[in-house]
Amino acid sequence: MRDIGELSRQFHVNAEWGTGGNFPRFLAHMRGKKVLLLADPNTRPLAEPLLSALRQECEVTELVYPEREPVADERTVQRAIARAEGQDYLLAAGAGTLNDIAKYAGHCTKKPSGVFATAPSMDGFTSGVTPLIEKGAKITRTAQVASDVLMDAKVLCSAPKIMRGAGVGDVLAKYCCLTDWRVSARLTGEEYNAEAAALMEEAVRRCEEAVPALAEGKEEGVRPLMDALLVSGFAMSMAGNSRPASGAEHHMSHYLEMDFLRRGLPIPLHGIKVALGTLVSLYLYKNLQHMPPFSGCEYVYREAEKLPPVEEAERIFLSLGCPVRFSGIGVSKETVRAMLLNAYKIRDRFTILTLYRRCGFMEKILDETVERFS
């Protein structure tokens, strides 16, 4: 695989590993600037060594959200935008949500942003869009890519196991979404970017090899996982859309997320929901051979064969403490059923769910899929 440092430079991202706040490239770049730190009560203590080093170089103001788990909604984003006035740079100490807030607030105020990654839990570090909750619904807004991604192996290794599991969920999902993409290219003529797909696939393979080390929280596991999470953003930039990183498994995750929002319940980690969606996608691909033939089926069968068996993915997720049934995140059988029937509507993008819908296969396999994964 291409060196992650070289790749990062190509996309103007400073992906820097350091320990105890020692990030020389970042610190040199911040010299004399005014930096706003965004954190929450969980992530603020982890950023202390970096903040001490940063204060030697520049003026730091802090916005520590009082909530233990802030959400990226109008209120939190507005607070960041208001505090960004007079600042030169927004630095998030966190992973998904805080980075999303910094990327979006930075985009709105035309200031660069970066992230001190506290957990390898999702692939939004280097993506140029950000999911936000507006008026109680989830939408995706254009944002900016983090200019700096600061990684301390000790911090990342000590992130809760479930967060490492969530990161692996978001990475192994790529097996399915890349297959969705290829199948769509073949059956619908959608444009396919082989370079972006190959780059992503190689990073996924390396991450999968590192799962045993990841389960033990070792640095040699965390590094390939972070690489894959960063590559995901770069692959999206290369493709010009989120195809290399998101397919049916993400649509299922988004469907559930909206359901949790509607019910006013806390939303489980993105990567955990995506991992469950990945299991369903794998199951649907593997079961195509039991369905009647359809136009282009030989190609799709061959693609399905290349995918890992559902049981293998389940073993991986279980080894990282992730649930492999929807009941594990409090989703009922009825909701799983509704998700299987409706998640394809989330986005006008051809996936395995669209294929099942168009060919009338979902009704044939609905009951057993609900039972298998509820």
Ligand SMILES: [Zn+2]
């Ligand atoms: Zn994702």
